[in-house]
Amino acid sequence: MSTPIPIHLRRFGFRLDPELERLREQEPMSRLTLPNGYRVWLVTNHRLVREVLANPETFGNNEQGWFDPANEGWAPTPAAGPDREYELHGNITEYNAPEHGRLRKLLAPAFSARRVKELRPLVEGIVDDCLESMISAGSPADLVKHFTLPIPSLTICELLGVPYRDRVEFERRGRDRLDTKLPRAVRLRALHESRQYMVDFIASERAQPGDGFIGRLVQEHGHEIDDHELVGAADILLLGGFETTAHMLALGTLLLLQTPHHWADVRNGENVDEIVEELLRHLSVVQTGMPRVAHRDVEIAGQLVRAGERILCSLPSANHDPEAFAQNADVFQPLRTNKSHLAFGHGIHYCLGASLARLEMRSSYQALARRLxxxxxxxxxxxxxxLQSSNVFGLGSLMVEWEPEDRLRAS
Incomplete structure (x- = not known):
């Protein structure tokens, strides 16, 4: 018998589970029993999610490796033994202050507004190449395989200096790590393989730094970050750099093809930034981000949360909260006035790669709409x-087609 999908991961196409809506309205801070029997707090409205994420002193991390609580293997990393390698040293999402600030300061330059602006020609070139490859393969084609997955994979590889020839394996490992329905042993093996790959990569960068961000980081700050931490940081940047954006591109294209007037706006270059922001809010592919842990007893929304208890923040539910986004919060509406969505998180753990993801989305949607x-x-x-059972909601495939004259126009 298959393990049931927990409520915070369940979706029906673009719609959230109605039970999430009920909880958001009636019990925004509620106790949730997960399939493995573990009890956590689930936060479902916009105001409370912001409150939890904005207060890392109270709701932080325990700086241990934890699997997502959605699957049967969720448990703290043991003090010793083979699972000890899972400790997320270098994973900035698991750091508390002041170490979080120290590591973020080292990593942030790769994703600064200036750096992302400089990356625009590279990203647009990658988009064009991937689109040409898909067109050459012929209609119909799997948009995920030929377009939405290669674009962020190529981009993050170029940015970090990771060999793109290894993409098939790190994409596979990424999927396995995020799929909560897979057995703990499978997810753990994927994580160990990912980290071993980065151990070898970091060793080569230490010996002969490349032109990518990791090589420059080694040259300029190698004395400030040890190999173990550098392995973890590079690993999480690689994973986060392709998985979330790939699914945003696929789901966003699906939604836009189902709303032709918005697709026409993208083709004509109208309201593109607004459409991208609304796609981020409406789709909210990151289901919870990293679980938080209460560092002290605290009352929130009338509930007493004990020190050490774990908290899941439902980002999709928060982003569909009518108190924050009016009564049409479940509707895709690019010109809405409130754009304070939580798709990239909030507070000190706000996504480092947010600007890069926006650039990839704008470039990809416009290229698709104009050339096809x-x-x-x-x-x-x-x-x-x-991909309902994944920590990152998405599509495994998306078959699309186009008329032959589009190929002639694109060539």
């Missing part, structure tokens, strides 16, 4: 194509 004006779904995705 007849683009349409070849088939509607079935329910099993949605």
């Amino acid at each position: 004006p007849s683009l349409r779904l070849a088939e509607s995705p079935s329910s099993d194509q949605y």
